[in-house]
Amino acid sequence: TGEFFYSSTKLPVVTPENAVSWAHAMIEHSGQPSLWSLCSGSSRTLTIMMAAPFCQVVCFPVDFRYGWDLCLPTHQCIIKRVDSIIRPRCVMFEFPSKTTEPVVTFLLSLLMQVVGTGRKFVSEHALRLETCSIPHAPLSVLREMKEVTCHKTSLCSFSDARDGERLRRSTRLCANFSMKHSVRSCTCSQGHFTSAVDPQSNA
DSSP states (O other): OOOOHHHHHOOOOOOTTTHHHHHHHHHHHTOSOSEEEESOTTOHHHHHHHSTTTOOOBOOOBOGGGTOOTTSHHHHHHHHHHHHHHOOSEEEEEEOSSOOHHHHHHHHHHHHHHHHTTOEEEEEEEGGGGGOOOTTOHHHHHHTSTTOEEEEEEGGGGOOSOTTSSBOOEEEEEESSOOTTTOOOOOOSSOOBOOTTOTTTTO
């Protein structure tokens, strides 16, 4: 997928090398941000939240393409330190379908840090991860947390493409706030567009 955040905003890229200094500058000049996204992919969500009509202050995206590797303990420590400095109101992240136990463990520990300080989170879970063999699988942990709800949603129902030209993708969202505007069932009646890169083309 393409990259949206830095190509649209023209902001300098935040990497593990400059993230802590960026966090201090953010608090001094812009205040507490509204949203932070980890495992950000194309960073489209952060880009949309910065633009009108939302015009929100957001944190930098965290993803491999920007030099971040959440398997590395040093990068994990930097993320937690940045979070403790800027305390974004909401943290969102995706548990990738291809992941490792250290990454899952770190993301869950960060989630506990966020919830423990009275903030909000939303996490996305590839449906294939629900049957993974990783100990302490994220969904089972989240479902035991107070005030957390998990819902399956069909992303094709949010597409502005015509019926029959939408990619098929179902995912599960978990959050400690209402997700009523983010959960929809598939209403496509003309099938789905499939491609070599569509992970659910045979679903």
